[in-house]
Amino acid sequence: xxxxxxxxxxxxxxxxxxxxxxxxxxxxxxxxxxxxxxxxxxxxxxxxxxxxxxxxxxxxxxxxxxxxxxxxxxxxxxxxxxxxxxxxxxxxxxxxxxxxxxxxxxxxxxxxxxxxxxxxxxxxxxxxxxxxxxxxxxxxxxxxxxxxxxxx
Amino acid sequence: xxxxxxxxxxxxxxxxxxxxxxxxxxxxxxxxxxxxxxxxxxxxxxxxxxxxxxxxxxxxxxxxxxxxxxxxxxxxxxxxxxxxxxxxxxxxxxxxxxxxxxxxxxxxxxxxxxxxxxxxxxxxxxxxxxxxxxxxxxxxxxxxxxxxxxxxxxxxxxxxxxxxxxxxxxxxxxxxxxxxxxxxxxxxxxxxxxxxxxxxxxxxxxxxxxxxxxxxxxxxxxxxxxxxxxxxxxxxxxxxxxxxxxxxxxxxxxxxxxxxxxxxxxxxxxxxxxxxxxxxxxxxxxxxxxxxxxxxxxxxxxxxxxxxxxxxxxxxxxxxxxxxxxxxxxxxxxxxxxxxxxxxxxxxxxxxxxxxxxxxxxxxxxxxxxxxxxxxxxxxxxxxxxxxxxxxxxxxxxxxxxxxxxxxxxxxxxxxxxxxxxxxxxxxxxxxxxxxxxxxxxxxxxxxxxxxxxxxxxx
Numbered sequence: 380x381x382x383x384x385x386x387x388x389x390x391x392x393x394x395x396x397x398x399x400x401x402x403x404x405x406x407x408x409x410x411x412x413x414x415x416x417x418x419x420x421x422x423x424x425x426x427x428x429x430x431x432x433x434x435x436x437x438x439x440x441x442x443x444x445x446x447x448x449x450x451x452x453x454x455x456x457x458x459x460x461x462x463x464x465x466x467x468x469x470x471x472x473x474x475x476x477x478x479x480x481x482x483x484x485x486x487x488x489x490x491x492x493x494x495x496x497x498x499x500x501x502x503x504x505x506x507x508x509x510x511x512x513x514x515x516x517x518x519x520x521x522x523x524x525x526x527x528x529x530x531x
Numbered sequence: 532x533x534x535x536x537x538x539x540x541x542x543x544x545x546x547x548x549x550x551x552x553x554x555x556x557x558x559x560x561x562x563x564x565x566x567x568x569x570x571x572x573x574x575x576x577x578x579x580x581x582x583x584x585x586x587x588x589x590x591x592x593x594x595x596x597x598x599x600x601x602x603x604x605x606x607x608x609x610x611x612x613x614x615x616x617x618x619x620x621x622x623x624x625x626x627x628x629x630x631x632x633x634x635x636x637x638x639x640x641x642x643x644x645x646x647x648x649x650x651x652x653x654x655x656x657x658x659x660x661x662x663x664x665x666x667x668x669x670x671x672x673x674x675x676x677x678x679x680x681x682x683x684x685x686x687x688x689x690x691x692x693x694x695x696x697x698x699x700x701x702x703x704x705x706x707x708x709x710x711x712x713x714x715x716x717x718x719x720x721x722x723x724x725x726x727x728x729x730x731x732x733x734x735x736x737x738x739x740x741x742x743x744x745x746x747x748x749x750x751x752x753x754x755x756x757x758x759x760x761x762x763x764x765x766x767x768x769x770x771x772x773x774x775x776x777x778x779x780x781x782x783x784x785x786x787x788x789x790x791x792x793x794x795x796x797x798x799x800x801x802x803x804x805x806x807x808x809x810x811x812x813x814x815x816x817x818x819x820x821x822x823x824x825x826x827x828x829x830x831x832x833x834x835x836x837x838x839x840x841x842x843x844x845x846x847x848x849x850x851x852x853x854x855x856x857x858x859x860x861x862x863x864x865x866x867x868x869x870x871x872x873x874x875x876x877x878x879x880x881x882x883x884x885x886x887x888x889x890x891x892x893x894x895x896x897x898x899x900x901x902x903x904x905x906x907x908x909x910x911x912x913x914x915x916x917x918x919x920x921x922x923x924x925x926x927x928x929x930x931x932x933x934x935x936x937x938x939x940x941x942x943x944x945x946x947x948x949x950x951x952x953x954x955x956x957x958x959x960x961x962x963x964x965x966x967x968x969x970x971x972x973x974x975x976x977x978x979x980x981x982x983x984x985x986x987x988x989x990x
Contacts, residue, residue: 399904400967406900407742410893414749417892418641421751425648436651452673472658472684479662480670484681 438473440520441494447515447524448481448492455493456483459502470496491530496522533703534711537576538718540599541699545572547606550622552787562631563729564622566722570772571791573696574798574841575602580695581801581844589671592702630741631728638724638748642717645758650713652760659685660762661712664697668705675852683857690848692801693762712760719764720757723771723957724748730775730961734968743964747956750892756953765802766809767954769795770920773813774958777916778965780830781820789834792817797841804856805951807845808927812920814838820916862936874940875933881944882929885952894956901963909966917962921955 448454456474460467462485474494475483484490488510497503500521507514512525545568553559559567579598583591651657662685666677678687701711728744747753757764773795780788796810817834862870886895902909902918910918928951932940 403897403901403904403967404739404742406897407746410897411742411746411749414746414751414892417751418749418754421755422644422648429648434648434650436657438657452676469654472654472662475685476657476662476665479665480673482676482679482682 436473437470437520438475438477440518440522441474441477443518444494444516444524445478448478451481451490451492453487453490454478454481454483455487455490456485456496457488457493457506458486458496459498460496467496488527489530491527493525493527494522495525534700534707534714536703537700540596540603541572541576542569543572544575544599544602544606545569547603547610548572548575549787549791551606551609552790553622554785554787558623560729560733561622561624562628562725563733566725566729567772567776567791569718569722570726570768570798571794574794576699577692577695577798577801578841578844580699581691581847584667584674585847589674590668590698590702595699595702628732630738631732634724634728634741634744635721637745639717639721641748641754642720642758645754646713646716649759651709652712652716652758653756656712656760659689660693660760661697661708663689663691663694664701664712665708667691667694668698668701668708678852678854680854680857686858688853688856689762689803690801690806690845690853692798693765696765713758716758716760716764719768720748720754723757723764723768726768726772726775727957727961730778731964731968734965740964740968743960746894746897747960750894752892752949753894753953753956756950761950762802763950763954766799766806767957769799769802769806770809770813770954771958771961773799773810774917774920775961777813777817777820778913781913781916784830786830786833789830790837793834793837793839794841796838797843797845800842800845801848805924805928807849809920809924810838810842812923812927816916816919816923819919820912858937859935860937862934865936868936870933870936874936877940878929878932878944881941881948882925885948891949891952891956894960895952898956898959898963901967905963905966908969909963911966911969914962914966917958917965921959921962924955925951 456471458467458471462468462471471483471485483494487493492515493512495503495507497506503521503523504514507523507525510525510527511529512527514523514525516524518524546565548571549559549564549568553564576595576599579595579602580590582598583589583594587594652661663677667674670676676682677685680687697708697712697715700715701708704711724744728741731740731744748757757767773792776788776792776795779785780792792813796814799806799810799813818831821830860868862868862874885891886899889896908914928948932943932948
């Protein structure tokens with residue numbers, strides 16, 4: 380029995396074609412198994428981390444001033460940190476989420492209320508004094524809510 | 532319990548609407564019916580909430596609930612005109628499918644598990660989506676401040692489908708907004724799995740189909756994104772639902788599928804700017820596929836009307852509310868940030884690495900391999916409904932990455948390309964399963980035909 384070269388050339392493709400469905404099922408089963416193992420690893424690792432350091436939403440530290448700001452449409456947010464720093468950017472974004480519907484204006488001091496979040500806490504107090512603002516609330520995390528009596 | 536009221540109202544509207552739309556001849560299976568009904572109800576609720584904002588200039592809960600109840604009464608009136616015995620005419624109840632129970636329970640459990648790791652969602656959840664939901668719910672008549680360019684970090688040019696849905700589902704218990712957003716992510720995952728499974732179940736009774744359906748939901752990289760409360764999950768499920776509805780139209784010629792496709796395209800375009808592109812691609816692809824004369828007349832007209840009406844909220848948003856994209860530099864005309872060849876090369880390499888590498892759990896590799904091994908079936912004209920939108924969408928997205936030079940490309944690709952690819956996975960997997968099922972089906976038809984013509988030729 381003779382085969383043309385063309386038939387020889389593509390015979391392996393035909394073999395694959397015959398077994399394509401089992402092949403796909405085997406690969407899919409392999410991926411599924413690996414994925415389930417990785418799921419256990421990912422979830423286990425995160426749960427282990429959480430046991431050491433429980434999940435926290437850093438914006439929650441702004442919750443105590445929500446009642447004070449509830450009627451304010453705009454609030455200043457003054458920070459000397461660069462927002463390229465993920466921690467500082469996350470703090471601003473989460474503060475904004477917690478204090479919604481007030482809108483936080485970054486580095487705007489011309490509001491009745493201004494939130495200060497500086498790296499050096501003494502500088503923070505000096506700035507508030509220099510601007511003639513009145514500190515209303517100091518959080519354990521270090522930010523200060525200040526009031527500007529000259530702006531209503 | 533009050534948290535469940537909005538879900539109940541939306542689902543009721545969806546069930547009644549689909550029961551009116553679908554004919555008795557093409558009855559859907561109950562799981563597919565319920566999935567499509569929930570998505571239709573979600574779309575209706577989102578449109579009603581948006582209408583409430585336009586009329587009352589605030590989130591007006593009494594109006595929204597009244598509108599839902601009125602719509603339910605109108606749909607019920609349609610049903611009363613029919614004999615009561617035909618009330619369940621649009622769906623059939625199949626025997627209990629254990630495979631479906633496995634899929635739903637596993638996807639539900641995994642979604643709950645992953646969402647419990649990050650109860651507040653990912654970064655964009657609280658910076659963009661949940662922030663907008665909360666603002667819409669609590670800001671009263673100041674809701675348009677949401678589009679103030681000073682909030683550029685929250686992407687004010689992004690439309691409002693997901694924030695409106697979150698706000699609506701938390702409307703009866705605003706203090707539970709975080710929980711509602713988390714529940715919505717789980718619900719959308721379950722609906723995605725339900726649409727996938729119930730669509731492919733129509734073509735195959737094999738137990739094996741649960742394997743590919745479960746694949747995306749067992750991938751940690753997919754599930755971490757799918758439970759982070761981003762709007763990409765809306766894109767995922769409505770993209771999948773649009774394609775399966777169009778595919779079902781191709782099979783049954785039931786125009787009801789075109790009507791719900793139109794509604795889903797409206798929601799896609801109201802979810803994210805890239806959703807507009809996706810909706811346009813699906814709309815055009817649909818026209819490329821359906822060239823039979825009847826589609827060109829009555830069916831096409833219905834498709835255009837449904838899509839046109841559903842696009843109204845997105846059109847209002849983009850024309851009158853959106854402040855425009857605050858994060859766009861046109862690299863084609865910019866001398867400071869030009870669109871360079873190296874930028875384009877990086878995009879291609881990154882895309883290739885994401886698709887062919889193991890970053891996505893090897894799923895894209897399997898999809899490509901399966902498509903190549905079943906080339907004739909996978910690239911049939913009817914499946915162009917699936918693969919053309921995926922290819923065209925990735926091309927448009929790639930071009931956008933290249934032209935918009937606002938962001939450093941490696942950072943941008945690393946934070947957004949994975950999300951875009953993830954949102955295409957369920958549709959791509961469904962395409963491959965349907966192609967393989969159609970091959971098995973066509974080969975059995977060929978055997979049957981061969982027996983009919985030459986009974987002695989087959990054992």
